[in-house]
Amino acid sequence: MKNKHRIKQCLSLLLAGGIALANLGVALPAFAEDAAATPETASAATPETAEANVPTPNLSQITENLYDDLPDAPTGSYLGSMGLPVATGETKIGISAWVSDLYDGVDAHMDADALNADENTVTIGKTPGTDYAIVPLLAQVEYPADGAVSEIILPDGVELLSYLSTDYEPIPADEQEQAEILHQTYSEQSAAATGLYVKASADFTAQLVYTDSDGSSQSKAIHVQISEDAAPTQMYADTGDDGIAAYAAGPTPPYATGKITSIAKEGGTWLIWFNGQEAYCCSHGLNGQPKGCPTYSFSHVSRLEPGQYTPGNHYANQVNIWGGLGQLSLDMLDDRPVVASLEDDPEGCEEQPDILGSLYDETQQWIMENYPDSYAAQTYIAAAEELVNGTDAQ
Known part of the structure; x- marks a missing residue:
């Protein structure tokens, strides 16, 4: 027990902000039950809910650590229900061809060109041996307002496909899937993108209509041309067995x-x-x-x-x-951190390895230091203590 107490002390000292690890055995805070802040009630630069004597990150720090992968830098932020800043800015929308996997594990693929274009045009080839084309569309919104909604409008004769579809068997989306794909409501999101497939035999125009919480709206369109000569869409590439x-x-x-x-x-x-x-x-x-x-x-x-x-x-x-x-149930964390023995260290901590640094990346450590009461930070700290105590007991 004495050794565990020292480890717990060392974990707290590993955090630059001196985060206390008391009461980690209790349930995590139910942030979702608290009333969320809104852009109208929050500062344009920094969250205002931290204690007055604790400096909070400014907008540039928040952007660098949490939002540097968005096409446009935020102009403000407010503290969301999970205890972390939600970035705000000028709302932009776009509808274009869906040509990326949206996320490659490093950077998100918001299409900046589509967000800044008034309209787009794409040419798609027919599926071999058929009289129709499978058209991949991408709808995206940057900095949507809380409570805002968007709708993708397809003309008659254009059929929305289910995500169960394959290159060889296009399956129409049922009513529930249509609603989930074509209609979006935004809450505490700084950006969102949805890819979808439609089936069409002739040229058509699709629209994305965004309506703000105050009733104002904006729309963008994409003109789709069906051609015998263009390359057809491949819905799902062969991803092999390496992914998990x-x-x-x-x-x-x-x-x-x-x-x-x-x-x-x-x-x-x-x-x-x-x-x-x-x-x-x-x-x-x-x-x-x-x-x-x-x-x-x-x-x-x-x-x-x-x-x-x-x-x-x-x-x-x-x-x-x-x-x-x-x-973690996929056995991807092969090397569990070594917890040094503190028996010969009466002061404790000097032989303690950088446990949090070996487990969490720089962004996670920044969250723990600056937003210790957030849902994420509480989870990270509790998990690290659980691992340390479990390893120490072995």
């Missing part, structure tokens, strides 16, 4: 590989959807995050333990699954 994904306990998906279909920037983290379903592998997983992320294969599935999964809370699930060291 974590998937909440439930029925086995009807496909083995697929494509990232949506991304959303929330609380400094890119949340992702794979074939229309929430997927738990993001930019701020641990060093043990799945290799090859985000090229997924459901042949390697992480079944979640009780308490890891909260229905309807994608952000919390992502943090809980990839933010908790005791919750």
Whole structure:
């Protein structure tokens, strides 16, 4: 017990902000139950909810650590319900061809050209042996307002396809999937993008209409040309067996590989959807995050333990699954940190290795230092203490 107490002291000293590790055994704060701040009530530069004697990061620091991968730098921020800054700025929308995988594990692929263009035109070839083309479309919004909505409008004769479709079998989306793909509502998101496939036999124009919480709106259009000579769409490339994904306990998906279909920037983290379903592998997983992320294969599935999964809370699930060291079930963290013996160190800490530094990246450590009460920081710290105590007991 004495040794564990010293380890706990050392963990706290590893954090530059001197974060206290008291009461880590209790449940994490229920930030979602608190009333969220809004851009109208928050400072344009820094969150105002921190204690007065604790300096808070300015906008440039928040941007550098959490939002430097957006096409346009934010102009303000407010503290969201999970305890981290939500970046705000000029709202931009775009609808274009869906030509990327949206996220490659390093940078998000918001299409800056589409956000800045008044309209777009794309030419797609017909699927070989058919009279139709499969058209990949990408709808995206940068800095949507809380409570804003968007809608993708398709003309008659253009059919929205299910994410269950393949190159050889296009499947129409049912009513529920249509609603999930074509209609979006935004809350505490700094950016979002959705990829979709439609089936068409003739030229058409599709629209993205964004309506702000105050009723104002803007729209963009894409003109699609169907050609016999252009290259056809390949819906899902052969991703092989190297990818790994974590998937909440439930029925086995009807496909083995697929494509990232949506991304959303929330609380400094890119949340992702794979074939229309929430997927738990993001930019701020641990060093043990799945290799090859985000090229997924459901042949390697992480079944979640009780308490890891909260229905309807994608952000919390992502943090809980990839933010908790005791919750890695893919055996990707091969080398557990060595906890030095402190028996010969009466003062403690001098022989203690940089545990948090070996487990968490610079952004996560920055979050723990500057936003210790956030959901993410509490999860990181509790997980590190759990690992240290578990290793010490061995």
